[in-house]
Amino acid sequence: MSGLAGALPFPASGTHTKAKARVDHRNSEEAALVRRVQARDEIAFREIVERYQAKVFSIIYGILRNHNDAEDIAQQVFSKIYFSIQNFDFRSSLLTWIYKITVNECYDYLRKKRVRKLVYESDFTEEDAQRMQNTDAATDQGPAVDTQLARRDLVLKLLAKLSAEDRNLLMLKEVEGHSVEELSQMTGMNENTIKVKLFRARQKLVKAAQRLNRGTGKI
Amino acid sequence: MHEPIQDNLEEYLKGSASKVSQDFQAHLQACEDCAGELRDMEAQAEMLHTLRPGKEIEPGAGFYARVMDRIEAQGRASIWTVLLEPAFGRRLAVACATLVVLLGTYFVATELSEPMVAVAPAAVSIAPASADLSPQPSSDRDSAQQQQQRDAVLVNLASFHE
Numbered sequence: 001m002s003g004l005a006g007a008l009p010f011p012a013s014g015t016h017t018k019a020k021a022r023v024d025h026r027n028s029e030e031a032a033l034v035r036r037v038q039a040r041d042e043i044a045f046r047e048i049v050e051r052y053q054a055k056v057f058s059i060i061y062g063i064l065r066n067h068n069d070a071e072d073i074a075q076q077v078f079s080k081i082y083f084s085i086q087n088f089d090f091r092s093s094l095l096t097w098i099y100k101i102t103v104n105e106c107y108d109y110l111r112k113k114r115v116r117k118l119v120y121e122s123d124f125t126e127e128d129a130q131r132m133q134n135t136d137a138a139t140d141q142g143p144a145v146d147t148q149l150a151r152r153d154l155v156l157k158l159l160a161k162l163s164a165e166d167r168n169l170l171m172l173k174e175v176e177g178h179s180v181e182e183l184s185q186m187t188g189m190n191e192n193t194i195k196v197k198l199f200r201a202r203q204k205l206v207k208a209a210q211r212l213n214r215g216t217g218k219i
Numbered sequence: 220m221h222e223p224i225q226d227n228l229e230e231y232l233k234g235s236a237s238k239v240s241q242d243f244q245a246h247l248q249a250c251e252d253c254a255g256e257l258r259d260m261e262a263q264a265e266m267l268h269t270l271r272p273g274k275e276i277e278p279g280a281g282f283y284a285r286v287m288d289r290i291e292a293q294g295r296a297s298i299w300t301v302l303l304e305p306a307f308g309r310r311l312a313v314a315c316a317t318l319v320v321l322l323g324t325y326f327v328a329t330e331l332s333e334p335m336v337a338v339a340p341a342a343v344s345i346a347p348a349s350a351d352l353s354p355q356p357s358s359d360r361d362s363a364q365q366q367q368q369r370d371a372v373l374v375n376l377a378s379f380h381e
Contacts (some may be wrong), residue, residue, distance in 0.1 A: 049283050054275050062272035078286045155266040174267035180229050206259045
């Protein structure tokens with residue numbers, strides 16, 4: 001996770017700054033397992049697959065909602081892990097690294113396949129705009145299935161506008177439900193940096209949504 | 220978005236209203252822009268929750284074996300697919316073009332430096348006369364060249380008469 005490790009310099013802001021012991025990702029049981037895989041120990045790799053397969057499947061299913069696609073992408077994710085684990089640098093947790101690979105694979109898949117159901121800016125229609133209008137939190141009284149789908153499609157599309165780093169951080173926070181403190185431990189960045197990055201990612205998401213709404217005539 | 224809101228944003232979005240400072244609430248009531256932006260961020264956080272899988276999904280039996288099959292297939296294919304990669308293809312095309320240009324230049328240069336004897340036998344047939352009239356035995360190399368030219372002229376004359 002070399003991208004996430006590029007911490008922004010940010011001054012500590014008084015009451016919210018806590019001195020947390022940094023998690024050393026180099027000297028954990030997980031790190032030992034990774035080193036074994038790096039040494040091409042297939043039993044260790046099998047352990048990684050068995051340990052994370054349900055997690056990877058759940059992440060993919062959350063994004064794509066399709067079991068067949070989930071199986072195919074999950075295989076690809078573990079294949080990527082196998083071939084690129086030599087580059088894992090222990091700056092983040094293994095789960096954070098796997099999460100990043102998984103989400104990137106999902107977005108690669110969506111980009112390549114250009115699934116019809118998924119809304120892309122180029123083929124955004126009036127009907128889509130109407131569906132989006134129904135997704136405002138204020139008017140959302142028990143969302144119907146198609147409204148839920150529209151919301152998911154829209155948020156996936158908006159997330160596609162962010163960098164992979166911003167997207168992963170925001171998803172780890174909002175989708176996986178990790179706290180700022182946990183994110184700090186997972187990524188090796190301090191809590192204030194995480195907060196600043198999350199804030200900027202949220203701002204970019206808001207701006208992307210505003211641009212989209214302007215483009216479809218909805219203010 | 221102003222500082223009091225930005226500083227407490229994550230606590231607020233997490234739903235920890237009690238942890239949010241009084242500055243936050245006061246600023247939110249006073250600043251319309253911040254209130255609007257916060258509403259947007261809240262709505263988006265809620266939309267992001269739709270990506271939660273809801274339940275843990277387990278793969279079908281034999282998943283590890285299928286992963287290893289794919290790894291094996293990709294490892295095997297990677298040696299040959301490198302030839303089909305666009306970047307590699309471009310490099311190969313550039314290398315071929317460079318080679319053709321170099322070979323072309325070499326052949327043109329070689330052809331220009333060769334004596335014209337074989338091309339125009341009639342014209343060259345005059346040469347021995349002038350060569351005999353003004354011999355230049357300045358060096359062994361020159362005499363060897365002259366000898367070579369004479370031989371060439373003889374060959375040309377022989378073939379001309381035939």
